[in-house]
Amino acid sequence: MSKLPVHLEVTHRSGRARAGILRTPHAExxxxxxxxxxxxxxxxxxxxxxxxxxxxxxxLANAFHLYLRPGHDxxxxxxxxxxxxxxxxxxxxxxxxxxxxxxAALRSIKEDGVRFQSPHDGSRHLIRxxxxxxxxxxxxxxxxxxxxxxxxxMSSHEAALAAVDRTTRWAIRxxxxxxxxxxxxxxxxxxxxxxxxxxxxxxxxxxxxxFPGYAVGGLSVGEPKDKMIPALSATTPWMPEDxxxxxxGVGTPEDLVVGVALGIDMFDCVLPTRLARHGTVWVxxxxxxxxxxxxxxxxxxxxxPGCDCQTCQGGFSRRYLHHLVRVEEFLAPTLLSIHNVRYxxxxxxxxxxxxxxxxxxxxxxxxxxxxxxxxxxRELEARTGA
Amino acid sequence: MSKLPVHLEVTHRSGRARAGILRTPHAExxxxxxxxxxxxxxxxxxxxxxxxxxxxxxxLANAFHLYLRPGHDxxxxxxxxxxxxxxxxxxxxxxxxxxxxxxAALRSIKEDGVRFQSPHDGSRHLIRxxxxxxxxxxxxxxxxxxxxxxxxxMSSHEAALAAVDRTTRWAIRxxxxxxxxxxxxxxxxxxxxxxxxxxxxxxxxxxxxxFPGYAVGGLSVGEPKDKMIPALSATTPWMPEDxxxxxxGVGTPEDLVVGVALGIDMFDCVLPTRLARHGTVWVxxxxxxxxxxxxxxxxxxxxxPGCDCQTCQGGFSRRYLHHLVRVEEFLAPTLLSIHNVRYxxxxxxxxxxxxxxxxxxxxxxxxxxxxxxxxxxRELEARTGA
Numbered sequence: 001m002s003k004l005p006v007h008l009e010v011t012h013r014s015g016r017a018r019a020g021i022l023r024t025p026h027a028e029x030x031x032x033x034x035x036x037x038x039x040x041x042x043x044x045x046x047x048x049x050x051x052x053x054x055x056x057x058x059x060l061a062n063a064f065h066l067y068l069r070p071g072h073d074x075x076x077x078x079x080x081x082x083x084x085x086x087x088x089x090x091x092x093x094x095x096x097x098x099x100x101x102x103x104a105a106l107r108s109i110k111e112d113g114v115r116f117q118s119p120h121d122g123s124r125h126l127i128r129x130x131x132x133x134x135x136x137x138x139x140x141x142x143x144x145x146x147x148x149x150x151x152x153x154m155s156s157h158e159a160a161l162a163a164v165d166r167t168t169r170w171a172i173r174x175x176x177x178x179x180x181x182x183x184x185x186x187x188x189x190x191x192x193x194x195x196x197x198x199x200x201x202x203x204x205x206x207x208x209x210x211f212p213g214y215a216v217g218g219l220s221v222g223e224p225k226d227k228m229i230p231a232l233s234a235t236t237p238w239m240p241e242d243x244x245x246x247x248x249g250v251g252t253p254e255d256l257v258v259g260v261a262l263g264i265d266m267f268d269c270v271l272p273t274r275l276a277r278h279g280t281v282w283v284x285x286x287x288x289x290x291x292x293x294x295x296x297x298x299x300x301x302x303x304x305p306g307c308d309c310q311t312c313q314g315g316f317s318r319r320y321l322h323h324l325v326r327v328e329e330f331l332a333p334t335l336l337s338i339h340n341v342r343y344x345x346x347x348x349x350x351x352x353x354x355x356x357x358x359x360x361x362x363x364x365x366x367x368x369x370x371x372x373x374x375x376x377x378r379e380l381e382a383r384t385g386a
Numbered sequence: 387m388s389k390l391p392v393h394l395e396v397t398h399r400s401g402r403a404r405a406g407i408l409r410t411p412h413a414e415x416x417x418x419x420x421x422x423x424x425x426x427x428x429x430x431x432x433x434x435x436x437x438x439x440x441x442x443x444x445x446l447a448n449a450f451h452l453y454l455r456p457g458h459d460x461x462x463x464x465x466x467x468x469x470x471x472x473x474x475x476x477x478x479x480x481x482x483x484x485x486x487x488x489x490a491a492l493r494s495i496k497e498d499g500v501r502f503q504s505p506h507d508g509s510r511h512l513i514r515x516x517x518x519x520x521x522x523x524x525x526x527x528x529x530x531x532x533x534x535x536x537x538x539x540m541s542s543h544e545a546a547l548a549a550v551d552r553t554t555r556w557a558i559r560x561x562x563x564x565x566x567x568x569x570x571x572x573x574x575x576x577x578x579x580x581x582x583x584x585x586x587x588x589x590x591x592x593x594x595x596x597f598p599g600y601a602v603g604g605l606s607v608g609e610p611k612d613k614m615i616p617a618l619s620a621t622t623p624w625m626p627e628d629x630x631x632x633x634x635g636v637g638t639p640e641d642l643v644v645g646v647a648l649g650i651d652m653f654d655c656v657l658p659t660r661l662a663r664h665g666t667v668w669v670x671x672x673x674x675x676x677x678x679x680x681x682x683x684x685x686x687x688x689x690x691p692g693c694d695c696q697t698c699q700g701g702f703s704r705r706y707l708h709h710l711v712r713v714e715e716f717l718a719p720t721l722l723s724i725h726n727v728r729y730x731x732x733x734x735x736x737x738x739x740x741x742x743x744x745x746x747x748x749x750x751x752x753x754x755x756x757x758x759x760x761x762x763x764r765e766l767e768a769r770t771g772a
Binding site for chain 1: 428430432434471472683700701708709713
């Protein structure tokens, strides 16, 4: 086990939730962890030292985007992503599959891989599982992801089943093509949409392949919460206890709390930086403030008096941020992104402490809306009684 | 003299150039000094700590922009500009005159003031010299500027003469309307376009009014260098020796060197941050690099190996900056602005040392193109021989 480049040591449990230490080549990361997204080799509107100051030690980049611009070969010749973007801590790249499906033009999915046209210049590309490994090996992140097929949120059982089985076949091809297993941990991705039998089928196919970590893919892709929460709850029990569990593309403060409560260790989402670019921040127990609103025009408070981020500690007032948002200055997304990323990082730090104290998830009920809390409680009780 | 809020102590001279210490309520500023421009209460794409790290201790803001958004009354209720934008060091505001002439729609200039329509909502406004003082008193900068009339670069002698005399009448109204002379130093602005007799006329009218500092306005507004340099050379001899001299809206590395050589202490310009937003930086002796150029696609160097800015010291390579510029990420203007502002701040630090050593301006001949250097030498020789 110690020969793996990435290893999770679970140190505390509270119900189905776990806290631990994720050891990677570039950082020891305390879990549960929220990972900011740096799609194009930069967390949007933040300098690396500002990302570091949020407490983040593990960030994402997107293989799809970097394959197209500047090219994974360029990044490889620059010494890999860490050196290229001057981020000395841990990194994760996704496989490019999700972006090829969702962002590219004229895409078609065949058994061999995904064909698409570049949204930039119309050039034609084929990404196969082997291509994804080649790209991610070149980028050099600590954690890389299997090339999977993700169906939309409300797909049929038939379509979801086909995607599960293709994802398994592609996972095997990824394992075989992965050229740097001593440096980079390749995570498998469990699909199955909202269907518990398919989630189990996917996990039972992938767990024997002994990936060093597993992700839950295909959730938070358009399905309602009363489908998403039971589906997640039906997935984590089939995932290995001693390996990291990563819920992809999630999310909101309440989604993070529910995810941890159901056994997830890692999350990523563009939401904190995207909301910031639209002038919106989280405060308190997950309330949103849109700084564009005229009620902040003369508000002397910082975003959140209890917040320890650089923006709040720097004394930037809501009235100043309102002005920056209104006049569309660059500093607005920077200061609001710093706040939002720190908000989610700190939430995970708080959750971690509550897990160690054995008070989680009750400790964080205030972050979760009542209807979601009821869905979570139902799952936790069902599993306890099982 | 010591009762003035702003006072220049000249400590060294080299030819017509001076080095000194500009004492202001919020900072002691070493001169000659380049002042970054924070038009809308933020230096574009830079956080205050990033501006501070360039060595800047005196920055600008624009009365015209802040009058329109968020309103000078809002800034005043926020405790003034320093508190509003979290800049603890010195600040200067311009009067709004130049922007009202150049940016606003349907402007008309009468003896009473300037009428214009807001470019944002079409609302109608009148800024009088008294209004400009009211706005700048509310904003609370250490140095404020008289409301002047600036004619275009190649205006007739007749038009320039009329603007000189109106500028004098408005300067008297500004002095009378200035409500905070103990806190804020009001600088007069010498006009006269490229006409030496008008420059002298303007100076001889304004110097007896005993402003605590004087600016040279109306240069670098479209006239060629062979008009600009003689006009500046014909202006500074009429300005008080013991008061700060500020050349407005300048500029480039070579313009700064020439300006100092002709006796200027202070400069401001949007150029370093504007060039940065277009992907361009200064390196070496003032050469420009456009990072968008394909030749930087795999260039492993930092922008300038000899540079001590946060961007170069942070190890961000030209290939990474090329990528950020190409994919239009927020971090590009930030990292390039940090470099360009530091470039001009460091140039002024170098010039200051050369003045102290008595080697200026010959020490900085390499920064000035030969044709400009010849124009400068002609002025320096004429003055020495006079």
